Amino acid sequence: MAIVAADLKMYLTGGSGNTDPLASFGGAVSSTELTNNSLNNLWADITGDQAGTGRTRYRCVAIKNTHATLGLTSSKLWIDTNTTSTSDTITIGLDLAGVNATPNTIANETTAPSPAVTFVTAVDKANGLSVGSVAAGQYYGIWIKNVVDVSASASTANQYILKWEGDTPA
Amino acid sequence: MVIYYNVTLGSGTGSAALLTGGTNSRRYGIAFLTGSAAIGKAIKTWTVNIKRTGSPVGNITCNVYDGSTNVVATATEVVDASTLPTTFTNYSWNFTSPRTIVANDRLTIDYDGTTRVDIEIYIADQYDGALTLRTRWNGTAWVNGGTEDVAAIITDGVFVTQSYTHKYHIRNYVVQSYTHIYNLKNLATKTFTHIYNMRQLATKTYTHIWNMRQLATKTYTHIYNIKTLVAKTYTHIYNMAGIVSRTFTHIYNARQLATKSYTHIWNMRQLATKSYTHIFNIRNLATKTFTHKYSILKIVAKTYTHIYYILPTLTQVSQTFTHKYRMFQLAGKTFTHLYNTRQLARATFSHLYNIVNIVTGAYQYPAFLLRGRRGEEDPDLNHNVEDSRLRAEGIKQSLRRRLRGVSGRYKNG
Numbered sequence: 001m002a003i004v005a006a007d008l009k010m011y012l013t014g015g016s017g018n019t020d021p022l023a024s025f026g027g028a029v030s031s032t033e034l035t036n037n038s039l040n041n042l043w044a045d046i047t048g049d050q051a052g053t054g055r056t057r058y059r060c061v062a063i064k065n066t067h068a069t070l071g072l073t074s075s076k077l078w079i080d081t082n083t084t085s086t087s088d089t090i091t092i093g094l095d096l097a098g099v100n101a102t103p104n105t106i107a108n109e110t111t112a113p114s115p116a117v118t119f120v121t122a123v124d125k126a127n128g129l130s131v132g133s134v135a136a137g138q139y140y141g142i143w144i145k146n147v148v149d150v151s152a153s154a155s156t157a158n159q160y161i162l163k164w165e166g167d168t169p170a
Numbered sequence: 171m172v173i174y175y176n177v178t179l180g181s182g183t184g185s186a187a188l189l190t191g192g193t194n195s196r197r198y199g200i201a202f203l204t205g206s207a208a209i210g211k212a213i214k215t216w217t218v219n220i221k222r223t224g225s226p227v228g229n230i231t232c233n234v235y236d237g238s239t240n241v242v243a244t245a246t247e248v249v250d251a252s253t254l255p256t257t258f259t260n261y262s263w264n265f266t267s268p269r270t271i272v273a274n275d276r277l278t279i280d281y282d283g284t285t286r287v288d289i290e291i292y293i294a295d296q297y298d299g300a301l302t303l304r305t306r307w308n309g310t311a312w313v314n315g316g317t318e319d320v321a322a323i324i325t326d327g328v329f330v331t332q333s334y335t336h337k338y339h340i341r342n343y344v345v346q347s348y349t350h351i352y353n354l355k356n357l358a359t360k361t362f363t364h365i366y367n368m369r370q371l372a373t374k375t376y377t378h379i380w381n382m383r384q385l386a387t388k389t390y391t392h393i394y395n396i397k398t399l400v401a402k403t404y405t406h407i408y409n410m411a412g413i414v415s416r417t418f419t420h421i422y423n424a425r426q427l428a429t430k431s432y433t434h435i436w437n438m439r440q441l442a443t444k445s446y447t448h449i450f451n452i453r454n455l456a457t458k459t460f461t462h463k464y465s466i467l468k469i470v471a472k473t474y475t476h477i478y479y480i481l482p483t484l485t486q487v488s489q490t491f492t493h494k495y496r497m498f499q500l501a502g503k504t505f506t507h508l509y510n511t512r513q514l515a516r517a518t519f520s521h522l523y524n525i526v527n528i529v530t531g532a533y534q535y536p537a538f539l540l541r542g543r544r545g546e547e548d549p550d551l552n553h554n555v556e557d558s559r560l561r562a563e564g565i566k567q568s569l570r571r572r573l574r575g576v577s578g579r580y581k582n583g
Contacts, residue, residue: 002172008332037335045339063332072330080333085340148340155340165331170174170211 003168007067010034010162013060013103013141026060026095026105026113029139034061039157046148051087054150057109060095063131063164064139071135075166077142078128079121083160087152090160091119094129095141103141117143125165134166174211175200175324177297179219179260182290182321186306187223188230188279189286197233197307198289199278200322201314202271206302212268213243213277214327218320219258219290220279226251228283232263237274239312243267251287258290268327276305276312277324290321 012030014023019032021042035041042059065072082089095103096115104113122128131140144162188195202208213234220230232245245263269275281287291304296319304315 002174003330005330005332008330010332010334034334036333037337039337039339042336043338045341048341051340087340144336152340157337158340159335159337162334162336163331164334165329167171167173167325168330169176170172 002170003065003067003070003072003166007065008072008164008166009064009066010036011062011064011139013062013105021059022109024059024061025107025109026103026141026143028102029062029064029141037159042144043146046088046152050148051152051154052150054152055110055146055148056112057146057148058106058112059109059144059146060103060106060113061142061144062103062139063134063142065134065136067136067168069136070169071133071138072166072168073133075131075134075164076125076128077122077131077162077164078125079123079160080163081159081161082121082123083146083155083158085153085155085158087155088146088148088158089121090147091145092122092129092162093117093119093143093145094131095143097141099132099134099140100138101141103143112145113143119143119145125163128163131164131166171214171325171327171329172211173323173325175208175297175302175322177292177319177321177323179217179290179321179323180258182219182258183293184291184318185221185258185288186291186304187286187288188281189226189284190282193308193310195306196282196309197235197276197278197280197305198320199276199305200320200324201276201303201305201312202273203301203303203314204273206271206273207298208271208302208324209273210271211324212270212326212328213265213324214268215262215264215323215325216245216277217260217262217323218279220249220254220261221256221258221288222251222254222286223256223288224285226254226281226283226285226287228281230254230261230279230281230287232277232279234265234269235276235278236272242275243269251281251283254287258288265327278305278307280307292319292321293317295319296321 010033012018012021012024012032012034013026013028014020014030016028016031018024018030021034021040022044024030024042042061043057046055063077077092079090079092094117095101095113096117097103104115104117106113120127120129129142134140186195186198188198190196216232228251230249230251232247233241234243236242243265245265247261247263249261263279279287279289295303295317300317302319304318304320306313306315
């Protein structure tokens with residue numbers, strides 16, 4: 001049976017036992033899958049102070065092909081919809097470790113990964129990150145950068161949508 | 171996209187030719203027969219390995235034919251056969267309107283030109299047995315293969331896509347500002363600068379230089395016009411070599427000074443009298459210090475030795491010796507007057523000098539005063555003393571002779 005969308009999952013990083021989305025700072029891939037489309041499933045709310053001063057923060061997640069046998073090919077990851085708020089944006093970048101390799105780690109959410117990851121706006125598939133082939137059971141580390149502008153306006157349930165797409169054998 | 175036909179490209183075991191003429195293949199591809207596993211799937215993309223042999227001329231197209239040989243779908247891409255490489259290379263065709271496969275549909279590349287275009291195939295079955303197999307159009311009819319399959323990948327155009335939605339709030343301040351407006355009248359800090367002239371308020375140094383020869387009494391008279399008496403002390407300090415330091419303390423009362431006059435008057439022998447009048451008009455008086463400086467050079471104490479005889483029978487007389495001398499090399503003098511200009515008063519300064527070697531002697535008559543010559547330009551009185559000593563020695567011998575004569579007369583009678 002071909003790979004289906006449900007086979008393509010997103011996991012936290014921060015250690016195999018990490019269950020806290022707010023500590024998804026790279027390192028070993030967690031066994032905890034990110035809860036899709038739910039509030040604070042990766043980011044904490046931006047406080048009034050942070051909205052006032054602006055804030056740049058980072059997360060690392062792992063997109064994983066959980067199909068038992070089939071590999072995903074020619075896959076790309078892009079930002080299908082950027083943030084609903086006009087006061088912040090996200091960009092994404094591939095971890096430098098590559099496919100099925102433990103991503104780099106950062107000390108806290110405001111620390112940029114080093115060596116530097118190339119963050120792009122990836123507005124569509126054509127401009128998306130080339131994740132390429134991900135064999136059955138393998139993953140790829142993805143960095144997400146959220147920049148909240150100075151004096152950001154309040155926004156309830158601010159959200160964005162990432163999309164991972166590839167080819168699958170039947 | 172879902173790849174439902176995947177016969178590996180690049181590993182084929184044979185090739186088939188497309189070229190015009192005779193029963194040569196003008197179309198070459200896949201036939202989906204009844205029961206084929208691909209039936210019901212969409213044909214979105216088709217990728218095959220093709221190459222040229224010789225110098226083909228014409229276009230290569232891609233079509234889907236139904237069982238009645240009608241074209242039911244056409245791929246977007248058209249490939250110029252003359253541009254093909256001579257080794258197998260992947261070429262893909264995309265269908266804008268994917269054809270959902272039904273039984274007896276055929277997916278082919280079409281070339282009806284000169285020698286020639288080759289397509290990669292497998293001689294042995296690779297996919298779905300005899301239900302899905304290679305087919306070709308020989309100009310008049312479809313000819314299906316037995317166990318051969320075309321090396322190709324067919325996808326349905328439906329991607330495997332997963333979306334991830336991350337949500338969070340952005341909070342913001344609720345801020346209210348209150349503005350209170352009021353007037354401030356004349357409450358600012360101001361600095362007033364008063365500019366005025368002060369006449370002669372700077373420190374001044376007056377240097378009085380004069381020669382003092384045989385200086386005796388000096389009188390300094392300071393005359394003040396005063397208002398509102400206040401106690402005041404003036405201290406004049408002199409350092410006169412050979413005379414030791416002296417301190418002159420002037421104590422008087424003063425009253426808020428207005429105009430002042432200072433008159434310094436003293437007598438100097440051989441230099442006549444000099445008067446210095448310092449007149450100040452002081453407005454907005456502050457404390458002032460006037461410094462008068464002077465030096466006294468080479469004033470030395472001197473001792474004069476006077477030798478004389480006193481005859482025991484002579485009448486005692488009083489004798490006063492006045493020694494006058496010159497004070498050489500008195501040059502600059504400095505007087506330091508310190509005062510509070512609001513507290514000036516009248517004061518009189520008396521300077522007293524002790525003159526060493528003023529001798530008061532008692533002499534019996536006949537007394538012989540030993541006098542030295544007064545050398546106007548020679549202060550070395552020892553020379554005079556020696557001269558006096560020699561005279562005294564002669565006198566002494568004369569006296570002895572006289573005494574011997576008197577004694578002889580006493581003895582004789």
